[in-house]
Amino acid sequence: MKAVLWYFIALFFARRGPAYFRGFLRLLSVKVVSRAISNFQIGSVEVSIGKSEVEYISRLAMIDVADDEVEQVSAKLSKVLDLFAQMEAVNTDGVEPMAHPHEVAQRLRADEITETDQHEKLQSVAPATAQDMYLVPQVIE
Amino acid sequence: MLHTLSVKQMSEKLHAGEISSVELTQHYLDRISQFDPELNAYVTVTPELALEMAREADERLKNGTAGVLTGIPVAHKDIFCTDGVKTTCSSKMLDNFIAPYDAHVVTLLKKAGMPILGKTNMDEFAMGSSSESSYYGPTKNPWDLNAVPGGSSGGAAAVVAANLAPMATGTDTGGSIRQPASFCGITGIKPTYGTVSRFGIIAYASSFDQAGPMSRSAEESAWMLNAMSEFDSRDSTCLDMERPDFAANLGDSLQGLKVGVPAEYFGEGLDPEVEKVVKDAIAEIEKLGATTVPVSLPNKDLAVPSYYVLAPAEASSNLSRYDGVRFGYRCENPTDLQDLYKRSRAEGFGAEVKRRIMVGAYALSAGYYDAYYLKAQRLRRMVRDDFTNAFEQCDVIMGPVAPTPAFNIGEKTDDPTSMYLADLYTIPVNLGGFPGMSVPAGFANGRPVGLHIVGPYFSEAKLLNIGHQFQQVTDWHKQTPAQYQ
Numbered sequence: 015m016k017a018v019l020w021y022f023i024a025l026f027f028a029r030r031g032p033a034y035f036r037g038f039l040r041l042l043s044v045k046v047v048s049r050a051i052s053n054f055q056i057g058s059v060e061v062s063i064g065k066s067e068v069e070y071i072s073r074l075a076m077i078d079v080a081d082d083e084v085e086q087v088s089a090k091l092s093k094v095l096d097l098f099a100q101m102e103a104v105n106t107d108g109v110e111p112m113a114h115p116h117e118v119a120q121r122l123r124a125d126e127i128t129e130t131d132q133h134e135k136l137q138s139v140a141p142a143t144a145q146d147m148y149l150v151p152q153v154i155e
Numbered sequence: 156m157l158h159t160l161s162v163k164q165m166s167e168k169l170h171a172g173e174i175s176s177v178e179l180t181q182h183y184l185d186r187i188s189q190f191d192p193e194l195n196a197y198v199t200v201t202p203e204l205a206l207e208m209a210r211e212a213d214e215r216l217k218n219g220t221a222g223v224l225t226g227i228p229v230a231h232k233d234i235f236c237t238d239g240v241k242t243t244c245s246s247k248m249l250d251n252f253i254a255p256y257d258a259h260v261v262t263l264l265k266k267a268g269m270p271i272l273g274k275t276n277m278d279e280f281a282m283g284s285s286s287e288s289s290y291y292g293p294t295k296n297p298w299d300l301n302a303v304p305g306g307s308s309g310g311a312a313a314v315v316a317a318n319l320a321p322m323a324t325g326t327d328t329g330g331s332i333r334q335p336a337s338f339c340g341i342t343g344i345k346p347t348y349g350t351v352s353r354f355g356i357i358a359y360a361s362s363f364d365q366a367g368p369m370s371r372s373a374e375e376s377a378w379m380l381n382a383m384s385e386f387d388s389r390d391s392t393c394l395d396m397e398r399p400d401f402a403a404n405l406g407d408s409l410q411g412l413k414v415g416v417p418a419e420y421f422g423e424g425l426d427p428e429v430e431k432v433v434k435d436a437i438a439e440i441e442k443l444g445a446t447t448v449p450v451s452l453p454n455k456d457l458a459v460p461s462y463y464v465l466a467p468a469e470a471s472s473n474l475s476r477y478d479g480v481r482f483g484y485r486c487e488n489p490t491d492l493q494d495l496y497k498r499s500r501a502e503g504f505g506a507e508v509k510r511r512i513m514v515g516a517y518a519l520s521a522g523y524y525d526a527y528y529l530k531a532q533r534l535r536r537m538v539r540d541d542f543t544n545a546f547e548q549c550d551v552i553m554g555p556v557a558p559t560p561a562f563n564i565g566e567k568t569d570d571p572t573s574m575y576l577a578d579l580y581t582i583p584v585n586l587g588g589f590p591g592m593s594v595p596a597g598f599a600n601g602r603p604v605g606l607h608i609v610g611p612y613f614s615e616a617k618l619l620n621i622g623h624q625f626q627q628v629t630d631w632h633k634q635t636p637a638q639y640q
Binding site: 071072074075076077078079080087090091093094095096097098100101102104106109110111112113114115116118120121123132135136138139140141142148150151152153 | 253391463464478489493494496497500512513515526529534535575
């Protein structure tokens with residue numbers, strides 16, 4: 015029954031594209047690892063991030079990672095993820111996620127204009143502008 | 156020597172007309188030119204602005220519209236947007252950024268009449284515990300130039316400790332006011348989340364970020380917190396409630412105070428000399444009428460991993476605004492829009508900032524969201540509940556701020572996680588959103604050590620009262636490194 019469930023989960027991720035499928039594989043490995051911990055009481059798990067994952071993260075974060083930096087970046091990210099692995103062993107069943115210290119409702123205000131037009135001042139710190147617009151490299155051929 | 160006066164004495168002399176704010180401000184500007192080259196605690200010094208504001212303060216002192224802090228100079232952490240002044244967050248990304256408006260804290264302290272001496276150095280985007288990740292180079296600890304001043308508000312702590320400003324603003328996301336205050340032997344308080352407006356404070360992790368005062372004494376911090384805390388509708392998480400007078404209870408007796416001492420805060424990894432200083436300080440507070448009760452914070456070890464998932468996740472979202480388009484650094488000759496984004500960010504951010512953005516983006520990405528982000532949020536609640544339960548048995552919790560005194564420059568830069576783990580006592584307080592304070596309590600290996608006092612929500616006045624009473628019977632907060640006396 016569980017295998018059937020995992021098959022559908024895999025299908026769901028695979029249909030949404032390769033990035034999602036990679037996410038699924040990662041999720042599966044976390045599941046397997048956490049099961050390994052609960053079954054065999056393994057203290058800690060080494061997590062390592064490969065070159066393809068560094069490229070994936072670089073794309074998510076929109077931060078270029080040069081080829082000669084990949085190794086160092088992956089080593090340091092892996093260390094941080096090792097720290098995260100400590101969370102897996104903790105039973106959090108029934109604990110509600112806490113997003114914020116104060117459980118208060120979002121304040122709303124009347125839909126009225128409160129700011130005056132300051133585009134000149136705000137655009138004065140932009141790297142490149144023309145005719146009150148921000149300039150970027152050509153997007154449409 | 157003007158800088159050896161307490162803020163209270165300065166204020167009395169200003170009001171009595173014995174000194175002028177221009178005189179006082181110029182004295183600090185002179186000290187900055189003399190000593191800051193070796194400390195590197197300021198990113199920007201603003202002498203013209205300072206003196207202009209000092210002249211206005213002198214007017215107010217003459218015409219009777221002055222308050223207790225009018226004419227007292229202040230240094231702002233370079234995370235507070237300051238209209239017309241370079242505001243860098245110690246990043247190359249914002250090296251050319253002239254803030255087009257004031258943070259609400261800056262507005263309030265201008266209203267209080269505090270001349271701005273300049274902007275203090277910090278860890279880049281407040282991500283760090285040593286002020287070493289600044290684009291402008293590390294700040295040095297005035298007590299020992301080989302040591303870090305702590306971080307991320309390391310410049311703020313250093314300028315107060317070295318008498319290069321009588322007061323400074325700081326921000327605390329995971330300990331960034333309390334740990335540098337401890338490392339530099341000054342007083343600093345992180346108020347309850349939502350007490351001080353975050354408007355115009357460059358965002359790191361929005362559900363944790365909170366600003367607070369840094370000064371020599373608890374009394375001075377109480378005055379400054381009064382001046383910088385007010386409801387502000389422009390910060391959606393700023394609490395819409397009346398602020399108390401944080402200085403009103405300073406003189407209260409500590410008779411009957413119940414101090415919770417968590418065994419978990421005195422375990423493995425705590426430097427024995429730091430432990431002794433902290434225990435001696437608690438004993439001193441007992442002499443003032445307090446009693447101690449053992450309390451337990453069983454999930455203490457979960458705080459660091461939880462924080463280092465959640466804060467980077469929030470950072471990856473907050474720092475997406477640095478795109479090379481609207482403000483900040485832009486790479487040369489981008490080939491297309493994506494190249495513009497990716498290279499501007501790769502070249503504009505330092506290593507630790509990039510690491511946290513990447514970790515955060517990863518933790519939020521499809522497939523890992525439940526395993527990392529939601530899991531970390533569940534742990535956040537468990538850590539918070541530990542404190543809530545403990546506060547049923549005690550009024551405040553006391554312990555160390557950091558496991559060691561200030562470490563050496565370069566000692567922890569190779570292994571980011573070793574620096575993360577040193578935040579183990581401060582981070583749980585940010586996860587819960589509780590107020591926390593560091594008060595100078597002694598020295599270990601010749602470097603200052605702070606006593607960490609944590610209270611339930613909205614207990615700032617109580618924490619400041621305890622700090623003030625402790626400072627009536629101790630003089631750690633009055634000590635200054637020999638070369639800066």
